[in-house]
Amino acid sequence: MGLVECHAHILPFVDDGVRTKEQCLQVLDAYAGAGFSHVVTTVHLYNPQVTTRTENIRPMHEWAKEEAKKRSIELLLGSETYVGGTLDPRVLPFMDNFVLLEVDTQTEPLFLLHHAYGLLKRGYSVILAHIERYRWFDPDSNLVNKLREMGVYFQCNVEGVEKGEANRYLEIGLVDIIAGDNHGDPAQPARLAALLETHGTIRRRMENLFRV
Ligand SMILES: [Fe+2]
Numbered sequence: 085m086g087l088v089e090c091h092a093h094i095l096p097f098v099d100d101g102v103r104t105k106e107q108c109l110q111v112l113d114a115y116a117g118a119g120f121s122h123v124v125t126t127v128h129l130y131n132p133q134v135t136t137r138t139e140n141i142r143p144m145h146e147w148a149k150e151e152a153k154k155r156s157i158e159l160l161l162g163s164e165t166y167v168g169g170t171l172d173p174r175v176l177p178f179m180d181n182f183v184l185l186e187v188d189t190q191t192e193p194l195f196l197l198h199h200a201y202g203l204l205k206r207g208y209s210v211i212l213a214h215i216e217r218y219r220w221f222d223p224d225s226n227l228v229n230k231l232r233e234m235g236v237y238f239q240c241n242v243e244g245v246e247k248g249e250a251n252r253y254l255e256i257g258l259v260d261i262i263a264g265d266n267h268g269d270p271a272q273p274a275r276l277a278a279l280l281e282t283h284g285t286i287r288r289r290m291e292n293l294f295r296v
Contacts, residue, residue, distance in 0.1 A: 086119055086120050086121025086122065086296070087118070087119050087120045087121065087122075087276075087277055087280060087287075088120065088121070088122045088123075088124075088290055088291075088294050088296055089115060089120050089122070089123045089124065089263060089264055089266070089273065089276060090122075090124045090126070090162070090178070090182070090184070090211070090239070090261060090263050090290075090294070091124065091126050091164065091184060091213060091214075091239060091241075091261075091263035091264060091265045091266075092111075092123055092124065092125050092126060092263075092264055092265070092266040093125065093126065093127070093128065093164075093265070093266065093267045093268070094108050094111050094112070094123070094125050094148065094266060094268065095108065095125050095127060095140070095141065095144040095145060095148055096108050096144060096148075097137060097140045097144060098127050098136060098137055098140050098141055098144055099127050099128040099131075099134050099135070099136045099137075100128065100134045100135075100267060101125075101266075101267045101268055102267070102268035103268065105147075107268050108148055108151070108268075109151060110270045111266065111268060111269070111270050111273070112148070112151055112152050112155055112157060112159075113155065113270070114270040114271070114272070114273040114274065115155075115157055115273045116155035116156060116157055117273070117274070118273035118274045118276070118277040119277055120157060120273060120277070121156065121157060121158065121296060122157065122158045122160065122294070122296050123152065123157055123158075123159050123160070124159075124160045124161075124162045124178045124179075124184075125145065125148065125159060125160070125161060125162065126162045126163055126164040126176075126178075126184050127141055127161075127162075127163050127164070127176070128163070128164050128166070129163045129164070129165045129166065129173065129174060129175075129176070130165060130166040130167075130168065130173055130174075131164070131166040131186065132166070132168070141161070145159070145161045149161075160178045160179060161176055161178065162176050162177065162178035162182070162183070162184060163175055163176035163183070163184065164184045164185075164186050164213055165183065165184065165185055165186070166185075166186050166187070167185050167186070167187050167193060167195060167196055167199045168187065168188060168193070168195070169195060170195055170198070172199070172202065173199065175203065175208070177208055179294055179296075181207055181208050181209050182208070182209050182211060182294075183203055183208045183209070183210055183211065184211045184213050184239070185199070185200070185203075185210060185211065185212055185213060186212075186213040186214070187212075187218065188218075189217050189218050189219060190219050190220070191220060192220040192227065193220070196212075196227070196231070197227065197230060197231070197234075200212075200231060200234060200236050201234065204234055204235065204236075209235070209237065209293075210234075210235075210236045210237065211236070211237045211238075211239050211260075211261060212231065212236055212237070212238055212239065213239050213265070214239060214240060214241045214244060214265060215238045215239065215240060215250075215253060215258075215259075216240050216241065216244035216245075216249040216250040216253065217241070217244065217249075223252075223253065223256060223258055232258075237260040237261060237293070238253070238258055238259055238260050238261070239259075239260065239261040239262070239263050240253065240254070240259050240261070240262055240263075241262075241263065241264065241265045242262065242263070242264050242265070242272060242275050242276050242279060243265075245262055245279050245283075246275065246279070254283070257285075259283075259286055260286070260289055260290070260293065261286070261289075261290055261293070262276065262279050262280060262283060262286055262290075263276070264276045
């Protein structure tokens with residue numbers, strides 16, 4: 085059984101992730117070398133700071149999936165869906181029912197509970213991306229407690245763990261998933277693998293969650 089990367093931007097010509105096919109292949113090589121069997125490419129949807137060329141998502145995923153297969157990696161298509169307003173956002177679920185959400189880093193997201201609840205009711209498992217980046221995120225707050233009670237999973241980025249920004253959440257066992265949020269860095273998969281080695285509880289939690 086290999087490792088799982090569930091947050092990466094590695095489809096070329098789609099979002100602010102890898103810029104070329106060559107870069108995508110380099111990163112896939114790095115995931116294979118670091119022992120990953122599954123990589124989810126989570127294209128940005130609705131992020132106000134990122135332009136996503138949605139017409140390229142499917143063809144680039146088809147191409148990259150074949151390249152990944154040559155490296156014994158299953159490349160799954162998902163989305164990192166930005167939740168900012170009341171409109172029901174589109175999501176690309178991966179492994180049947182996981183959806184990755186992101187929200188504004190600065191202000192408390194008024195509609196997150198509403199959307200998380202709606203998605204859970206539709207049978208999805210909701211993952212909140214890179215919690216260490218949110219200034220509003222407070223483990224003692226009503227919002228975070230409610231998200232937790234509803235069964236929302238919390239993800240931290242490799243960078244956030246390495247820099248210590250995720251420490252206060254790791255210490256209280258609030259982190260379910262560590263992921264790369266890789267935007268094209270071939271050095272990163274090995275760093276994620278090393279962190280999953282150090283944080284064995286989280287690695288096992290991820291294995292149970294993703295059942296791969
Ligand atoms: Fe991301």
